[in-house]
Amino acid sequence: MFNTQFADNELVDWAIGQRRHFHMYPELSGQEYETAARVKSLLEEFGIPLLDGFSAPNVIGYFKGTEGKRTIALRADMDALPIVEEGEDRPYLSTVPGVMHGCGHDGHTATLLAAAKWMSQNPELVKNNIILIFQSSEEASPSGAQQLMKEGVLDKADVIYGIHYMSNMPLGQVGFEEGYAMASSDDFDIIIEGKGGHGGNPHETIDPIYISTHLIQAFQSIVSRNLNPLKSGVISVGGIYGGDSYNVIPDKVTLKGTIRALTFEGAKTMIEKTEQLTKSICEGFGAKGHFTLIEGTPPLYNHPEACKTAEKIIRKTFGDDLFTPIEAVFGAEDFSYYLKEKTGAFVNIGMQGPKSQYPHHHPKFDLDEAAMPAGIELMIKFALEG
Template sequence: MHNQPTIESLTKQAIQDRRHLHQYPELSGEEFETCEMIRERLEHLGIEILDYARPSIIGFVKGTSGAKTLALRADIDALPIQEEGDLPYASTRPGISHMCGHDGHTAVLLAVAEWLAANKANVQPNVYLIFQSAEEISPSGAQALVAQGILDTVDAVFGLHLWQGLKKGTFGLTHGPMMASIDDFEVTITGSGGHGSSPHEAVDPIYISTHVIQAFQNIISQKLNPLEAGIITVGKIEAGSTANVIPTTAKLIGTIRALTPTAVTTIKQQIVQMSEGICQAFGATAEVEFIVGTPPLVNDETQARFVEQVLVDTFGEARVQLVDPTMGGEDFAYYLEKKPGAYLFVGMEGEVSAYPHHHPKFNIDEEVIPDAIRVFIEILKQFKEDAQ
């Protein structure tokens, strides 16, 4: 390897990479150009590329001892959102843009790959560099990689998110649940239709649906352990076609969020029980379907404390905080379901990054990129194989 890269040189390259990726975004499962760019870069650095299904791409670097193996992950997909704003490197693809920050995550991990290629002698564990497709959809890219055995020989896995919801210059993590599960549901209530003037001759699924929705709130307040967070939101109701006809069916469509696997199980069981029981009482039937998304993202306490110590040692205690979990979801949860590890937020909320994730005017504050690069590098340097 040629010159020893500095944080400054790595940052300069990362910003250049991020802006290129921002101009040429690709949707989940379609990131073949992005994948090709990463492949060329890793090959140029002399990093081995493992045999996993595209458009995810996995690099591998052997450590000095190789007794343990770490994985670092970046998500590479964009969103079906039309970018607004006037960035000189704005998306060139109508209706597709990096409005979540994955362009930044990819650029950061490419910078870490460059550092790693030049510093193999300073890293004990083996390292997987996971550039993961399809974080934004379900079934997700993480789920697919776990199914392919990506973590079979991995001892710990780490990820980060450039996070608009946290003040610039700070870092946030938890010692347990960090982000919520995401599952959607559809409840189809079948009664019997009739004329609006003769409700006694029909079984009205719209009326019944109001009772079912009310009962869902009872699940959160009465059935869930009050120390566990959960949400049931009915976001869409489909029923009826005109004012004076009682329809045969009504459909409730909504989402469930929870911070623990136990809470997810409780909520799902209760949705089925309440829906079927209430409908039966009114002479109707209920059919419940779950569209399973990501599980809760739960940091391993040991690895989270290790990352917290790395952050404190590197950036100072004042810049590190334990944050409240967020009810948004993230498919990094699939990795943490399988192996210990930790996920953290690199805060960037401020004048440059003023709009939330998935907003058409969302933007990364590139000034936080060097901190994100340093986090991953320090995790690799400070991971003690015998202490973990």
């Protein structure tokens, strides 16, 4: 399906073997110590030095190019999810109860390792310096990418590339959205502190349930009246908690929700307005509104210059028919922390088909390994030509 120059059958088979091992022994965010140990061992076997000064269990390798005029960073995420895996037809099911690779990170890690293996076998072809980032905690907050950026992982990099195998994109397609490609993701807790009382005497209370309905309605005005309609956002309340009786108005109500935007400015506006409306509306009813932001990830912005390079590589490598422009989505990805500070691009590789028909984070999710030759080839080409 994919015409590859460097990802031959032997290298792909090796990568698939590594991927299945990681799938069988998944580790949650921040706990990827055995995964990291295997990655370190393989990089050392390849003769690729490890960089110090970065928090465990992140692993950072450094390949020195023959010329070293340019430094390319390549990233893979390593963490799994707290999901009970379902399915009996695969010999590599998770052996860890309640934990599975339900997002393809096992494939990302194996893919970057395969690219590292190829570089170690063909050092004379690699002119650029390569930073190999095996990152912890993509699925968690605080984010592993955010932590690595604080530690200076890209201080000497000129550009960064990452890939993601996608179950909602047909196998055989490769592409991305230039510019804002994925949304920010911030969560919030709101406590409405009112005054409880008998349901038959509401005039003696400050009803937090009633007040919560005004908040939920008002939040939608932030999207419709404060954001540019061409740069959309979403505020969704996913939980309302308060009261457990037919005829008692509670003292407090808690709301839980998410704020997502496709621009940095939109995310800032939505967070500020949500907090302002919470306090002002509650005060207007004589209640107290307590807003707590749970910071997530910023919008993912694919830089045009890196996208042009990536598109050129994809078209030249796989043909014009396989390159697929993609519309922006409101999913989130902590690769955005890298792109907030450094030029780069995040590329999607399709794998949707009979072997990968379930969405990411589903108990029956599986990665179609037929997509891995494309991922390996791209990582190598990014190292050589990025």
